[in-house]
Amino acid sequence: RKEVEQDPGPFNVPEGATVAFNCTYSNSASQSFFWYRQDCRKEPKLLMSVYSSGNEDGRFTAQLNRASQYISLLIRDSKLSDSATYLCVVLNTGFQKLVFGTGTRLLVSP
């Protein structure tokens, strides 16, 4: 079983739609959580950190459920420019490494 699991998609949605991605992690000792975004043929970039209380950044909302070892990302009012792969990332402090999920591909169409 992978340490971080995501549905690879693709998720095809029209502009303006709301879309949600989920992610589960297996290491209960994981301490920090992130969503990264990767555009085609580009490097991953931090989209947002995920806090226990949940956090919002504009159209993006991230949630963490430690009991279920589950992280989510909600994108409201999707834009064409949101088309990318969204990577769920977990900081495994015991082994001092960032563990990436396989990513979920999002395609937003006009």
Place this chain on the structure above:
Amino acid sequence: DTAVSQTPKYLVTQMGNDKSIKCEQNLGHDTMYWYKQDSKKFLKIMFSYNNKELIINETVPNRFSPKSPDKAHLNLHINSLELGDSAVYFCASSQDTLGRVSTEAFFGQGTRLTVV
């Protein structure tokens, strides 16, 4: 000003050759990494260095040898290249050790290695 730069961007080489990829960061970070992204787009850590010391070696074949001359540089040398080494290799850096909470990793643009 590129924060994490790696060279070359593209590398095409024959099986059996030896090649190096260079990485430099100007962010003053203590920790640097090499990640491999295969054809299925899965990003997997290979190595992690903190202040020039190896922290993580993620069961990578010993044909891969990282070298960190100082904390701003982490180069990757690959001996006897194989077809299966074809992938995109990303260098990254982050502040301090990952014992700190909420530390962001900054990635280089990647090196697309093709072994023929």
